[in-house]
Amino acid sequence: MSTASDSPIVASAGARLSESLEDYLEAILAIEQEKQAARPKDIARRLSVSPPSVTAALQNLSARGLVNYAPYDLVTLTPTGRRLAADVRRRHDALRRFFVNLLRLDAREADDVACHMEHALPPHALERLVDFMDFMEDSPHGGVTWSRTRGFGLRSVEPLPADATQHATTDDSGVAEAPVAIATDASPAD
Numbered sequence: 001m002s003t004a005s006d007s008p009i010v011a012s013a014g015a016r017l018s019e020s021l022e023d024y025l026e027a028i029l030a031i032e033q034e035k036q037a038a039r040p041k042d043i044a045r046r047l048s049v050s051p052p053s054v055t056a057a058l059q060n061l062s063a064r065g066l067v068n069y070a071p072y073d074l075v076t077l078t079p080t081g082r083r084l085a086a087d088v089r090r091r092h093d094a095l096r097r098f099f100v101n102l103l104r105l106d107a108r109e110a111d112d113v114a115c116h117m118e119h120a121l122p123p124h125a126l127e128r129l130v131d132f133m134d135f136m137e138d139s140p141h142g143g144v145t146w147s148r149t150r151g152f153g154l155r156s157v158e159p160l161p162a163d164a165t166q167h168a169t170t171d172d173s174g175v176a177e178a179p180v181a182i183a184t185d186a187s188p189a190d
Helices: 019-035 040-047 051-063 079-102 107-117 123-138
Strands: 144-147 151-158 182-185
Touching: 019 040, 019 051, 019 079, 040 051, 079 107, 079 123
Parallel strands: none
Antiparallel strands: 144 151, 151 182
8 A cells, every 4th residue: 555655746744646636737747838837727628627626726736835826827836846747747658658669559548547557656666667668768679579478578689690781771762771680589489
């Protein structure tokens, strides 16, 4: 069970933010990046909530020192609010990348699932997932393979054969391109 000390987003005085308040921070961050500041009606539109709900959430976030808010004025994140909002977005993006790039869910479904999971994932699990996704995208081995019995494994890259010029490819204009290494599965396929 998660406690305030191991929750993903802990606001001032150790009080954990609700999923709803995390969503407000994420929405305000996105709107600020588009327009420099958010208006309550922009937030209501983005989250599909009523203006009174936005007002209540902004008052709550303001009391926690996470947003700069006054009635009938623009809304901006404080430095702490920006840090927390960026963390929510980072979790959401890592989960979405996992669902789209590895599990091959369509983008809309992946976004919906990521939105629900980003609030519940413990920080240590999220960090491992982010590290894994970064490794997958930056791997010099060309990615991974997957089998139902063994799970994920590295895809190895064989050294270029001695007759590498025979493996050179040509582009659409017929110009030879540099030879490429041949990626193979590190383990036999199932």
